[in-house]
Amino acid sequence: MFALLILVCSSKEKPTLGGTRIKTRKRNIAAPLDPAAFADAVVQIYLDNAGDLELVAKNVESSDLNFSRYGDTFFEVVFTGGRTQPGTIKPDEGERHPYSIVECEANREAILPSVIYVQKILRRKPFLIKNLENVMRRFLQSLELFEENERKKLAIFTALAFSQKLSGLPPEAVFQPLLKDNLVGKGLVLPFITDFFKEYLVDNSLEDLIAILKRGKMEDNLMDFFPSAKRSAEGFSEHFTKAGLVPLVEYNEKKIFEAKLKDMKSALTTLIAEESDISEVIEIVKQRVKDANLPDIEVVRILWDVLMDAVQWSGKNQQQNANSALRQVKTWAKLLNSFCTSGKLELELIYKVQMQCYEDAKLMKLFPEIVRSLYDQDVLAEDTILHWFRKGTNPKGRQTLVKSLEPFIKWLEEAEEEE
Template sequence: MSSKERPTLGGTRIKTRKRNITVPLDPAAFADAVVQIYVDNAGDLELVAKSIVESSDLNFSRYGDTFFEVVFTGGRTQPGTIKADEGERHPYSILDCEPKREAILPSVMYIQKILRRRPFLIKNLENVIQRFLQSLELFEEDGRKKLAIFTALAFSQKLSGLPPETVFQPLLKDNLVAKGLVLLFVTDFFKDYLIDNSLDDLISILKRGKMEDNLLDFFPSSKRTAEAFSEHFSKEGLVSLVEYNEKKIFEVKLKEMKSTLTTQIAEESEISDVIETVKQHVKDAKLPDFEVVKILWDVIMDAVQWSGKNQQQNANSALRQVKTWASLLNAFCTTGKLELELIYKVQTQCYEDTKLMKLFPDIVRSLYDQDVLAEDTVLHWFQKGSNPKGRQTFVKSLEPFVKWLEEAEEEE
């Protein structure tokens, strides 16, 4: 054997390993292939979905954005625009539908089926939606409405994994907001979403989209007021949203007043200054009197320095606080109804806070002595009070004081 020859095994056949060499489709060829599936099935989305999920030749992982461009517009779009690019197109896209829920819903269900089989495509759907929303000015009015309806239906049908921030955050481009396009879009979105869902559902989506406290950001800066909000959405028939926003604003104003008063009372400001602060908040925020009375009581009692389990010290501290700030309460408990509201507030707090449970009669007596509560108010609460919290216990504990009031009245 020549030293240059290599030994071989007789009868064996050496095989070369075969490799599946696939040439990736380019975006244009991919788009044309998807368009052809639509055309071959005459736009029947059930059949189109079946063909797409069973296809092994289409590189969805690489061309997911292109796929959703075909779904929304019927073909590829030019980079950075919504203009049609060269290539085949089909007439069954979302933007070719009528701007009606029943026309767009089948496309939402179709996308849902695709995402269940190819969940990685959710990111591509986000990309395309974001791009379209940031290009609202390039759409005609009908196109913007179709996008709003699609988005509302997508959330109604809980389209697999579509996060609300994908919709709301891209909208907040200054030029889109300034032109009023964002307000028109969200108005259509709210109206369509609330057809199938409750206001609580809508608020939940807004929370997840980090917009619950920023609804005025949808308005042009010149109209970014509570009055403009109420006027616009009332005109659009979204009264429940207006009521929600007014309640939200009201709660914020109450919180602001409480914060200011807490600081003033902690710093032992002059009572006249505190009274003026309350009056200004009431005027600016149009706060109802009964809410003011409850906030005043909360702030006064929150400032008490409690001493753990020492009941006598707690009683002394609470009664000293009542005496110190009685004139503040007196300035706003101007009617029998407001005095009764104050007793109910005291009753609730004493019922819910164990360290105050036994202080109820002492606090009522102190408020009477400081002329915050009238005799008639105390007697009315004793005889007809409607707050059930601890009432039986508190009525019994107040009996000696009421008896004293009645005897004093008889002597007079």
């Protein structure tokens, strides 16, 4: 009976999962990280083609090397001829090639082919731009590890890279690493950035350079490239003048001047808004003019702009506008009088009034009233007004404004005849 039971059980089919495939778990087998072997392979491509960068580029593009994994290593080979030890620029073990950027002559003719070569590689493998950024940032942060001549080559390469509009290289990748205190303090950054500026401006305008500086958030911080002991407007001008970069000096002087005007305007706006004592305002303005060495003509322009900006203009009520403007002139006439100290400065004030009335239609009809008020408050002399009326040189709105001033001019001339 027991034997029969065993026979019956063994004759039955074993249960199966019908229609279901049992998936076996695949192991994630990662290829071993071997940047040294990758570097050796790239070096061999250089050697096999005797440094002919066109042939090197073709062989690099057609190779099955894993650039997505070893992009940083690739650019180490481009810049230094081989793989560098982590955290340094020292050569790692393995063969090196003599056609790298640091082995070139320190001039644009020698380095430009490398820039064009890198550009070709990036067009075929655009994902490598991040690796180029990584390596450049690392090298620039380690400028002290390079020889002086090698730093010059890096500066020329960097300038040519931007000049050739190397795909996607962000300016901040260049400028921000250079602002490390130890590099700036050791005087390593200033020669680098000077070489960069000089090389970039060979083929590009100052406006192009400023655009790059803006993108790199350095337009207003050019002094940061100078060691603290040399960080002054005079030091800036002296250094870049000697380097032959006079347009950059002029640009920086203009920026400094504009910043002084902005500070002056901001301080005066606050004083006017707070209705400070006019004598106090005059003394503060005079001191600021002296400290900033501002031209008198700019001071007159700022005074008028600030005074008129403080007026509460009405959109439609012309009489209200007239009253507000004339009240402002009367209130601050002593301030204007303190700085309109010559016929030339008085004439500049009339031109400011002319331009404001020309640019703002609601003020066009106020021109003769404002001029009359400035005359009544002894800000404008009769001779200045007559000179503007007869020989004024600013054509904007002049025909209309001259006509509107005719009754007042007639009154002046009749008064003069009576005297």
